[in-house]
Amino acid sequence: MTTTSTADVVVIGAGIHGCSTALHCAQRGMKVVLIEKDHAGRHASGVNAGGVRQLARHVAEIPLSNHSMDIWHRIADLVDDDCGFVSDGQVLVAETEQELAVFRERVEDLNLRGFHHEELIDAKELRRLLPAVAETCPGGVVSRRDGAAVPFRATQAFKRKAVALGVDLREGVRVTGLTRDGAQWRVETAEGDVLAPKVVNAAGAWAGRLAASVGEPVPLEVIAPMLMITGRVEPFIRPVVILRGRKLSFKQFANGTVLIGGGYLGRAFPDENRTELDWDKLSQNARTVWELFPVMRSATIIRAWAGIEARMADEVPVFGPSAKHEGLFHQFGFSAHGFQLGPGAGSVMAELVATGATNVPIDGLRIQRFQTAASA
Amino acid sequence: MNRVTDVSALKEQYDLVVVGAGPAGLSAAATAAELGLSVLLADENPAPGGQIYRAVTTTPVQRREVLGEDYWRGQPIVQRFERSAADYAARTTVWTVGRTELMSGGEGFEVGVSADGQARLIDARHVILATGALERPMPIPGWTLPGVMTAGAAQIALKSAGIVPDGRVVLAGCGPLLYLLASQLQSAGANIVAVLDTTERGNALAAAGALPDFLLSPYLAKGLKLMLAARRKLRFVGGVTGLRAEGEGRVKQVVVERGSARETIACDMLLLHQGVIPNVNMTSAVGCEQVWDEQGHCWAPKLDAWFGASVPGISIAGDGAGIGGAESAALRGEVAALEAARRVGRIDEADRDRRAASVRATLARAMRGRRFLDVLYRPAKAFLAPKDAATVVCRCEEVTAGQLRETTRKLGVQGPNQMKTFLRCGMGPCQGRLCGPTVTEIIAEERGVAPAEVGYYRLRPPVKPVTLGELANLPKTEAAVKAVCR
Amino acid sequence: MFRPMRDPGAPAAAPLRFTFDGAPMTARAGDTVAAALLANGVSVNRHTPVSGAPRGAYCMMGVCFECLVVIDGVGNRQGCLVPLEEGMRIETQRGPRQAEALSQEIGA
Numbered sequence: 001m002t003t004t005s006t007a008d009v010v011v012i013g014a015g016i017h018g019c020s021t022a023l024h025c026a027q028r029g030m031k032v033v034l035i036e037k038d039h040a041g042r043h044a045s046g047v048n049a050g051g052v053r054q055l056a057r058h059v060a061e062i063p064l065s066n067h068s069m070d071i072w073h074r075i076a077d078l079v080d081d082d083c084g085f086v087s088d089g090q091v092l093v094a095e096t097e098q099e100l101a102v103f104r105e106r107v108e109d110l111n112l113r114g115f116h117h118e119e120l121i122d123a124k125e126l127r128r129l130l131p132a133v134a135e136t137c138p139g140g141v142v143s144r145r146d147g148a149a150v151p152f153r154a155t156q157a158f159k160r161k162a163v164a165l166g167v168d169l170r171e172g173v174r175v176t177g178l179t180r181d182g183a184q185w186r187v188e189t190a191e192g193d194v195l196a197p198k199v200v201n202a203a204g205a206w207a208g209r210l211a212a213s214v215g216e217p218v219p220l221e222v223i224a225p226m227l228m229i230t231g232r233v234e235p236f237i238r239p240v241v242i243l244r245g246r247k248l249s250f251k252q253f254a255n256g257t258v259l260i261g262g263g264y265l266g267r268a269f270p271d272e273n274r275t276e277l278d279w280d281k282l283s284q285n286a287r288t289v290w291e292l293f294p295v296m297r298s299a300t301i302i303r304a305w306a307g308i309e310a311r312m313a314d315e316v317p318v319f320g321p322s323a324k325h326e327g328l329f330h331q332f333g334f335s336a337h338g339f340q341l342g343p344g345a346g347s348v349m350a351e352l353v354a355t356g357a358t359n360v361p362i363d364g365l366r367i368q369r370f371q372t373a374a375s376a
Numbered sequence: 377m378n379r380v381t382d383v384s385a386l387k388e389q390y391d392l393v394v395v396g397a398g399p400a401g402l403s404a405a406a407t408a409a410e411l412g413l414s415v416l417l418a419d420e421n422p423a424p425g426g427q428i429y430r431a432v433t434t435t436p437v438q439r440r441e442v443l444g445e446d447y448w449r450g451q452p453i454v455q456r457f458e459r460s461a462a463d464y465a466a467r468t469t470v471w472t473v474g475r476t477e478l479m480s481g482g483e484g485f486e487v488g489v490s491a492d493g494q495a496r497l498i499d500a501r502h503v504i505l506a507t508g509a510l511e512r513p514m515p516i517p518g519w520t521l522p523g524v525m526t527a528g529a530a531q532i533a534l535k536s537a538g539i540v541p542d543g544r545v546v547l548a549g550c551g552p553l554l555y556l557l558a559s560q561l562q563s564a565g566a567n568i569v570a571v572l573d574t575t576e577r578g579n580a581l582a583a584a585g586a587l588p589d590f591l592l593s594p595y596l597a598k599g600l601k602l603m604l605a606a607r608r609k610l611r612f613v614g615g616v617t618g619l620r621a622e623g624e625g626r627v628k629q630v631v632v633e634r635g636s637a638r639e640t641i642a643c644d645m646l647l648l649h650q651g652v653i654p655n656v657n658m659t660s661a662v663g664c665e666q667v668w669d670e671q672g673h674c675w676a677p678k679l680d681a682w683f684g685a686s687v688p689g690i691s692i693a694g695d696g697a698g699i700g701g702a703e704s705a706a707l708r709g710e711v712a713a714l715e716a717a718r719r720v721g722r723i724d725e726a727d728r729d730r731r732a733a734s735v736r737a738t739l740a741r742a743m744r745g746r747r748f749l750d751v752l753y754r755p756a757k758a759f760l761a762p763k764d765a766a767t768v769v770c771r772c773e774e775v776t777a778g779q780l781r782e783t784t785r786k787l788g789v790q791g792p793n794q795m796k797t798f799l800r801c802g803m804g805p806c807q808g809r810l811c812g813p814t815v816t817e818i819i820a821e822e823r824g825v826a827p828a829e830v831g832y833y834r835l836r837p838p839v840k841p842v843t844l845g846e847l848a849n850l851p852k853t854e855a856a857v858k859a860v861c862r
Numbered sequence: 863m864f865r866p867m868r869d870p871g872a873p874a875a876a877p878l879r880f881t882f883d884g885a886p887m888t889a890r891a892g893d894t895v896a897a898a899l900l901a902n903g904v905s906v907n908r909h910t911p912v913s914g915a916p917r918g919a920y921c922m923m924g925v926c927f928e929c930l931v932v933i934d935g936v937g938n939r940q941g942c943l944v945p946l947e948e949g950m951r952i953e954t955q956r957g958p959r960q961a962e963a964l965s966q967e968i969g970a
């Protein structure tokens with residue numbers, strides 16, 4: 001017989017989101033059990049590009065992202081580790097005048113809504129920020145507070161701090177069922193059940209199944225975004241560079257290595273914890289860099305990999321209370337840009353769990369949006 | 377054999393791709409080609425032979441006694457391969473092997489190859505990895521100084537280029553290969569001033585149990601003769617407990633500790649060796665499961681009786697499957713090839729078993745005595761996990777033993793993959809080949825657990841670096857072209 | 863570092879000429895770049911990108927990447943795997959790929 005334990009809240013999934021939520025709940029004095037089928041940071045949170053980006057986000061996410069950015073800029077105060085966070089800005093490069101016009105509209109629209117983190121820049125400022133970029137680019141958008149951190153290190157720091165604050169972390173334990181038990185939730189695992197009034201579903205690529213199992217199916221696709229990193233190259237660029245027309249994200253670290261990504265997908269096998277790379281697509285990815293940054297042509301690719309991530313049909317996360325059940329909360333579907341949101345989302349989720357409300361606007365992120373669409 | 381020098385001349389798909397042209401790969405490729413499979417053998421070296429028979433067809437060393445009769449046994453193995461119909465791509469690096477759906481249907485592998493700055497992806501129904509062994513790293517203080525090399529490196533220089541270390545040479549470490557090299561270098565005219573033996577005295581006792589088996593083994597006659605010959609002619613220093621290479625900008629001397637005694641030996645070259653371990657980088661990058669081999673004190677792929685790995689369609693032959701030496705490598709290559717032929721439908725199970733029976737009998741004989749050697753020459757703790765804090769462990773990123781120990785303790789690091797993200801060890805171009813075993817060992821020691829529990833680096837392709845240019849200019853495969861046209 | 867072994871039976875082919883950091887050298891046809899450098903007494907062929915420490919070929923079998931050199935302007939070449947060719951211009955690799963070498967390539 002395995003024993004049943006109790007908690008104030010059970011968090012399922014120890015990615016950056018689960019760890020952050022667990023940490024913030026513990027800070028509020030709650031008794032937290034954090035359950036992870038593999039080990040903390042094993043999936044998307046540990047292998048992503050580490051981009052800490054507000055630039056080019058969907059407006060529905062911006063308030064949460066803003067809140068998160070404030071935390072990133074004082075991250076060591078929260079988790080006792082700087083998480084390798086550096087803030088050299090991120091730049092969205094326009095490859096044509098038409099693209100620049102679209103960007104201008106976007107920035108004006110954001111300004112009207114009261115968001116001022118994105119700033120339109122001309123060719124001169126672009127060249128100042130990115131001397132190595134191809135001559136033909138007419139301008140772009142910069143978000144100066146953006147930057148990058150080291151993903152696995154950051155997730156580990158959140159985990160360590162959470163555990164230090166008393167979170168009961170259970171790694172290598174899979175949640176096999178989620179059922180009501182009176183006023184409580186029964187979180188079932190082979191290692192014993194946990195009873196708690198509140199449950200947070202932060203199970204990443206596996207969260208859709210959990211949601212479906214309690215009658216809240218969502219259009220979630222399991223994807224495997226690919227990344228590659230080069231050997232050290234003489235430092236020539238500081239901000240993170242992203243493109244819109246062609247897929248690219250490009251980041252040189254202080255040690256000279258360059259991380260190349262942009263959302264090309266490999267194949268995901270979530271049941272086997274396995275991904276397969278698609279070298280044809282990585283070749284296209286390399287081709288874009290080859291054209292945009294000629295200095296990179298003889299750099300060597302040292303490693304390529306893919307992570308397992310959840311993408312929603314509208315590429316906006318599911319965040320907030322369940323539409324059907326008391327005491328259940330969702331925090332998943334970050335659609336390949338959830339790393340930056342981790343610190344803030346955990347803080348807001350803890351507030352929701354503890355108080356039932358938050359001042360940070362999250363209306364566009366609720367799970368209801370899919371249920372309405374389905375019944376309409 | 378058909379030599380292919382331009383990757384664009386390779387076929388779109390092979391029944392079997394063999395990686396590595398040592399005895400295992402050569403025999404596997406020849407066996408499979410003789411059975412009618414379409415075979416590609418790829419190797420990054422300019423000539424066949426692998427490490428043991430390196431350059432056996434091209435070596436400038438003509439005095440046969442220098443390299444010894446065992447070396448020349450490579451000739452018939454290469455000749456058999458040359459008579460076969462296999463494609464041979466020399467100077468060709470295999471940088472990825474990944475599971476894929478074949479264009480011709482069914483499950484198979486995508487193999488990334490690169491030669492002369494041109495990369496290409498080809499399909500394979502079955503893959504035999506015969507990438508062999510590498511020398512176990514021997515991280516002593518000063519081992520990064522120019523003038524310090526592995527003993528195997530000096531042997532390769534001798535075999536392939538006919539050159540010998542100049543000036544005063546010191547060899548240090550343990551294992552049969554160290555003595556073999558000492559005798560080869562000596563007959564090639566090198567001035568060996570000392571052989572410093574780090575074998576632990578207690579090992580002999582532990583190995584005694586395996587002695588009867590060893591007495592029947594083929595190693596005995598050869599091995600002991602070599603060692604005795606070398607011992608008679610050279611200065612042997614046994615019971616070495618500590619080593620330090622010193623010098624400004626290059627090695628000038630080595631400081632030897634034997635318990636509390638200390639001696640300084642001036643030298644121009646220091647050659648290190650403490651045994652060989654399977655090269656697991658490619659096997660684990662393909663996703664094959666690895667297990668800790670207690671006897672060999674190393675990681676090795678998990679294999680079935682046909683040398684099939686945990687990923688169906690991948691076999692591992694030769695020392696990459698676990699250290700067995702040259703003779704058994706060739707035999708294992710044959711066994712693996714027979715199963716590959718069965719998998720692709722060239723022979724049936726009965727035929728495979730019949731052909732394998734005699735090979736297996738010889739193989740069993742060839743493997744005799746291995747355990748004795750493994751236990752006798754198990755490296756001492758001090759040379760697996762250096763105590764000296766300033767000793768570099770990761771040569772690429774210059775991470776020291778002290779940093780590794782402190783990070784394990786302070787941050788509660790559980791294994792090498794976590795360590796990477798804090799210290800970047802294993803993230804340089806050698807992809808952890810020279811620091812992986814030591815990093816595992818140090819974490820295990822600090823945590824007070826077995827290396828098996830600590831694990832190894834999770835490896836990622838490319839297994840060998842490719843340039844961004846090569847990748848950007850990959851010829852589009854048919855599938856990719858179709859995807860664009862659709 | 864290394865010297866040719868005395869072997870009366872060895873065929874005497876015409877040596878190949880090459881330069882290392884501008885200095886003219888010769889070596890046996892069939893040698894790798896790393897072997898050719900060793901045979902010419904070169905003990906240092908690169909400086910590390912982290913601390914600038916001098917390094918020389920270590921494993922001679924493609925594993926350690928200590929033999930990295932710049933060959934005819936192209937950096938990051940593994941000397942122990944590249945056969946020597948007549949007229950090769952070999953240079954010490956200093957730290958990460960040098961900016962000069964990069965710009966030369968692009969100009970070419």
Ligand SMILES: Cc1cc2nc3c(=O)[nH]c(=O)nc-3n(C[C@H](O)[C@H](O)[C@H](O)COP(=O)(O)OP(=O)(O)OC[C@H]3O[C@@H](n4cnc5c(N)ncnc54)[C@H](O)[C@@H]3O)c2cc1C
Pocket residue numbers: 012013014015016017018035036037038039040041042043044045046047048049050051052053173174175176202203204205206207224225226227261306307308309331332333334335336337338339340341
């Ligand atoms: C290659 C790649 C690049 C990316 N780049 C960026 C970037 O630059 N910037 C950015 O902001 N975002 C980026 N992202 C996205 C970001 O990594 C994710 O959005 C974020 O990490 C999601 O965190 P998570 O905690 O929800 O998911 P995960 O990290 O996947 O964590 C979910 C955890 O739940 C566990 N789990 C699942 N089911 C169960 C169960 N039944 N029982 C117990 N445990 C379970 C899983 O094992 C997993 O550890 C990238 C993603 C990838 C894959």
Ligand code: FES
Pocket residue numbers: 896919920921922923924925926927928929930940941942943
């Ligand atoms: S000398 Fe080790 S890779 Fe060339």
